[in-house]
Amino acid sequence: MRIAADRPEPGTSNFVEGLPDGPILLLRPDRLGDVLLSLPAFAAVKQHWPNRPVVAAVSSYTAPIVVACPFIDDVWALPVVDGRGRFSPDTWHDKPRPAAAVSYFSDFPNALAIWRQRIPRRLGPASKLAQIFYNHRVRQRRSQSIKPEWAYNLDLSHALIRLAGDEPGPAPGAPLLHFDDVTDDDRVAFGREHGLPPERNWVFIHPGSGGSAPAPTPADYTRVADSIAESGCRFVITAGPNELPLAEQLAGTMQHLSPTVYHSQGGLVDFARNLRHADLFISGSTGPAHLAGALARPTATFYPNLPTAGPLRWQTLAPEARRFAFTPPDGAAPFDMTAIDYAAVGRELGVWLAGRAG
Known part of the structure; x- marks a missing residue:
């Protein structure tokens, strides 16, 4: 497959450029623990852009719990294929094109899907072959395990914020799930x-x-x-x-x-x-x-x-x-x-x- 460049490739996550209008798509379509450790990263995006819709694309299995995250405006429940949620043509039906998409884990089929949608800002880890579909990348070296998984995820959200020319605020802490109808x-x-x-x-x-x-x-x-x-x-x-x-x-x-x-x-x-x-x-x-x-x-x-x-x-x-x-x-x-x-x-x-x- 020949991948045509849709913009000059900056090659680093500190390439400063604002975000166009539209929602921000956050992608973490794997297991429950991985998704939960992405919630601080989701929260950081919403805290920085409180008036912009923030959408989480997660597997159908984890979608109901992500709905309880107060920092998410909409949840796309992706059908599970080989243990991981996958975009399908129906996913994008009648939905506005996101201004930016952040993949918190490099995944070839999903990275290809967001590239095909021509999402203007596509950000993800600079690892695995999937990185060819991102026009902004963050080199993390997660295999060294020198900090928590949630912090690696947060780094990607912070990269998006810096991409817009801003500086991130304090890291949000738990609880990151909220239920409106709970009582003593x-x-x-x-x-x-x-x-x-x-x-x-x-x-x-x-x-x-x-x-x-x-x-x-x-x-x-x-x-x-x-x-x-x-x-x-x-x-x-x-x-x-x-x-x-x-x-x-x-x-x-x-x-x-x-x-x-x-x-x-x-x-x-x-x-x-x-x-x-x-x-x-x-x-x-x-x-x-x-x-x-x-x-x-x-x-x-x-x-x-x-x-x-x-x-x-x-x-x-x-x-x-x-x-x-x-x-x-x-x-x-x-x-x-x-x-x-x-x-x-x-x-x-x-x-x-x-x-x-x-």
Whole structure:
């Protein structure tokens, strides 16, 4: 395929030129965690252009939760092909042409699609073959994993702002999801349904793992819970639609602690609304951990001891003082989750919870 240049190629992200009229399209059509870690980048664009429509193009699976981001004016739910949302001809039907598009991950079919629409400003990472379709690129070297994923995403939004000749403002923080119809009675109702005293701390444990990173076993989580239990908390084991057997297995190993199982079957938005009740959310490095973080809930997350999959690169959006990360110790194999001292983890979290209750 011969790609004709539609404008002189600046080759760097600091090429200063204003944006024409039209909405700004933000593209992140992959997994839940990746999309949630793009929310600060989405927010930065809307904060800088509050009067310009900001559109998120995401996979149909994540679209319902992105609707809850107050910094997004419209969400395009892309059909999923090979695990990732893809533009189709129907996507552009009766829609105004965006003034700019930002791809937060280089993806050949989608980059080709926005090039074919002749979007004037097309910005994305200077990596992979897909970069040929962008007329503004940012060299990031994400494989070095020297900062969080959300910060890499934010760099791209900041590049767009500088492209318009401006300087970015402060990075937005969590919570980055908002539900208009929530009330204080929601926690009371959830507690009544699951037998949870409202005056106690509720510790949610999510044993499932939808990503590539290994997660602790039910026996490992039970060791954590045994130590935390001394703080007087109650436990909620969470499960997505296909995760009930694993949740029930964990409930069996924790039966002496009388946990309750919350089997979410009402979709991502319903799950997110109920995660707001967590006083602490414990899991492996997976989408629900990032969902809790985007809600500014305290997170305790287990990671491999490896930069590309570790706690710096994949930290949650929870505030720093409420974000805990645990890895195998130095000297152990990076993915050997059995090397973690889970009882010590539980003691640390239990002390924090007890102090929070006081």
